[in-house]
Amino acid sequence: MPEPLSPIEQRVYHYLLDFLCDNTYQPSVREIGKQFQIKSTKTVSELLQSLADKGYIERDPSRSRGVKLLGHEAKRRTQPVPYYGKIAAGEPALLPENRKGFITLDRRFLPGPEVFFLKVEGDSMIGRGILDGDYVLIQEKDAKDGDIVAARIGEEATIKTLRRRDGKIVLEPANPAEKEIVVPKGSDFAVLGVAAGVFRPFTEMQVVDEGSNGGVPA
16 A cells, blocks of 8 residues: 555645646646745655655656656546436426536446436435445436436435336335335426446545535435
């Protein structure tokens, strides 16, 4: 494992990551010093060298902006995926004003371009490995019987297993303590998409432009 970073090294490393995303080039030694109120360019250089020694960056000391973030070339193959905390009645159900922000992923983990995240509240899907607090990646596509789906009834969204029985649509939980939902005929109902992945952070994930941490019942 890489040698752990000190608190100031962690802050500088995150600053390098964020600065590159915002500007497409790296900050200079003086800009780093200004950001962290470090007057000595030697101290900044020592911090950068420590990051290099620990395997987080490569340096070209002859250049003011001579920093390369190791592994960051994957940034070219990423995609920001919107995260919604609330669903709207009617169509479209995914409105920009209900978007909480974005979670950026390597595109290799995405089944297609039309995807979004919902955060789970509750434990009705624990039998399918979806727990309270998980982020479920939803692909906008037609659902088959037995798929785990994100569904909307009015303004309420839920994540359940889709079943079709005797001409009825049933949203089935994966927890014996929970009741299934039989969708009434003529109700304002829609399947928003099919679950394509589950992401379970051990600490709370940060999303770009994050608002309040809303979620949908599972």
